[in-house]
Amino acid sequence: MSLQEPPTTHRLVVNQSDKHYSDYDIYDDFGLDEPYHHRPEAFLVPIIFGIIFVVGIIGNVTLVIMFTRNKSLRSVPNTYIISLALGDLLVLLFTVPFVSFIYVLDSWPFGTVICKFSEFVREVSVGVTVFTLTALSADRYMAIVSPLPKSGSRVTVWTAFSIWVLAVLLATPVAVFSNVDVFPKYPPYLNETFMVCSPYPISMGYLFPKVNVITKLLVYYALPLSAIATFYLLMSRHLIKSAHSMPGKGIQKQMQTRRKVAKVVLCFVFIFAICFLPIHIFLVWFYFNPDSLNDYNTFWHVFRIVGFCLSFINSCINPLALYFVSGTFRLYYNEYLFCCCIHENQLSGRVVSQRIEGSRGNHTNPRASITLMVTPLVRQPSNSTIATILPRGNSSEVLLMKSNKHAMLDARDFRSLGGRDSIS
Numbered sequence: 001m002s003l004q005e006p007p008t009t010h011r012l013v014v015n016q017s018d019k020h021y022s023d024y025d026i027y028d029d030f031g032l033d034e035p036y037h038h039r040p041e042a043f044l045v046p047i048i049f050g051i052i053f054v055v056g057i058i059g060n061v062t063l064v065i066m067f068t069r070n071k072s073l074r075s076v077p078n079t080y081i082i083s084l085a086l087g088d089l090l091v092l093l094f095t096v097p098f099v100s101f102i103y104v105l106d107s108w109p110f111g112t113v114i115c116k117f118s119e120f121v122r123e124v125s126v127g128v129t130v131f132t133l134t135a136l137s138a139d140r141y142m143a144i145v146s147p148l149p150k151s152g153s154r155v156t157v158w159t160a161f162s163i164w165v166l167a168v169l170l171a172t173p174v175a176v177f178s179n180v181d182v183f184p185k186y187p188p189y190l191n192e193t194f195m196v197c198s199p200y201p202i203s204m205g206y207l208f209p210k211v212n213v214i215t216k217l218l219v220y221y222a223l224p225l226s227a228i229a230t231f232y233l234l235m236s237r238h239l240i241k242s243a244h245s246m247p248g249k250g251i252q253k254q255m256q257t258r259r260k261v262a263k264v265v266l267c268f269v270f271i272f273a274i275c276f277l278p279i280h281i282f283l284v285w286f287y288f289n290p291d292s293l294n295d296y297n298t299f300w301h302v303f304r305i306v307g308f309c310l311s312f313i314n315s316c317i318n319p320l321a322l323y324f325v326s327g328t329f330r331l332y333y334n335e336y337l338f339c340c341c342i343h344e345n346q347l348s349g350r351v352v353s354q355r356i357e358g359s360r361g362n363h364t365n366p367r368a369s370i371t372l373m374v375t376p377l378v379r380q381p382s383n384s385t386i387a388t389i390l391p392r393g394n395s396s397e398v399l400l401m402k403s404n405k406h407a408m409l410d411a412r413d414f415r416s417l418g419g420r421d422s423i424s
Contacts, residue, residue, distance in 0.1 A: 041103040041305050048309050049100035052316045056092045058337070059319025060085040066332045073332070076143075076156045077261055080136045081322070083160040084268070087128035087167075088315040094121045096312060103305070107194035112180045115197035120175035125315070126276075127167030130224045133269050135159055140262040141231040145238050170219065174199050177208075213283045221273075221280055228269050235262060264325050268318060275314035278307030 063085045067073050095118045098110055108115065139156075179201040185192040200209040239259070282304050286292045322329045 039103070045103040045305065045309065046100055049096055049312065052309075052312050053092055053096050053100075055320070056088060056096075056316030059316060060089045060092070062333065062337050063319050063322070063329075064089075066329075066336055070332070073328075074153070076139055076153065077136060077265065079153070079156045079160055080132050080139070081318075083132050083163065084129060084318055087125045087132070088318065090121055090128075091125035091312070091315050094118065095125070096315070099312075108180055108197040109195075110197075115180050116175050116178045119178040119197070119199050120171050123171035123174045124164075124167045126220050127170050128164060129272060129314070130220050131163045131166060132160070133265070133272060134224045134227050135163060136265045137228040137231040137269065140265050141235050144235050144259070144262065177201060177204060179203075210287050213287050217280050217284065221276060225269070225273055232262075232266060264322070267321050267325055271317055271321060272314060275310045275317075278303060279311045282307050 064082060067078060067082045098114060098118045099122075101109070110118075178197065178199045180195050180197050181202055182193050182195050185194055200212060282300070285300070286296075289295065319333075323333050324330075
């Protein structure tokens, strides 16, 4: 996902009023006037984009498969995470294959239709990502402030759908105005031209790019991140106030789980902010600095390429972040992606049925137990596992019985993978 960088992959124009491509050679002092196929980025950028494509497709497709095949993962935060994955897949499939050639070829070879479509998809993906992260942060705030479980799956689906509709509407002007502009090559007597795909066509005038840059900075970056920061500040304030007054041990454990989920969401937000900050900085500098054409040097050239790549790296990094920060998703990734065998002491199972033995409200029976039928996550020709929770004092034990083997586990290790907070 990348907001369109300014058209500086070719020679920059001498006209300071519109800052579009032309044949004015200003790269001599920076060593940037060499042919495209001799520049380092002509080799490095395609390799980076190849890694982005492979890692992003594998990670996000696996995430979608996990969600569709396991009902226990269909929680409120996970629904938003799948929406993020779909937005990433959109840009990986329909934008990355085309823009990866920007630093290899000296002219846009795909025509006007692909230009408009790739820019449109890129814009939709950015909108889906940042608005979904905002919705996730709001959901985590409500979950922390109101710890009682709430049924909101239908509301969540409608919210995710509305985010996609909003992203499409906001991206429509990009599809309309994006165009392929033709410029003469340097030196002029060669009578050769090159084509550039740009969302800021010359025909729209010099104010059009400036308005777009500021609008996208506010709508797709500054305002959503400000809202997210507000949610997390309020969340922190609530947690500090209620740290010593949380009623009931069960509520405390539920709050602990939801805090873990909030940390996962905060990790996504941090990744997004880092990935898109450089490209926004460069866009503002280039279009609002009157001397940017003269000041463009090796530093800004490298900075621009790094920002360009980072904005697309965001499309492949979320599944990696989930794997490292979420134990639940790590188990599923091990099953679906790495085909690892999960040991019983990791309790890699999902609850299939539940049978309560004894009176639910009987506090005088020390042997009252809950028997759970657990199916192993790894698909093996093995029988189901019986786990019996036995109360003991203020805590509980889980007796795991399979193949004549017994293992005593702490009850906090036995966690259903479903529910509102299953990404913990």
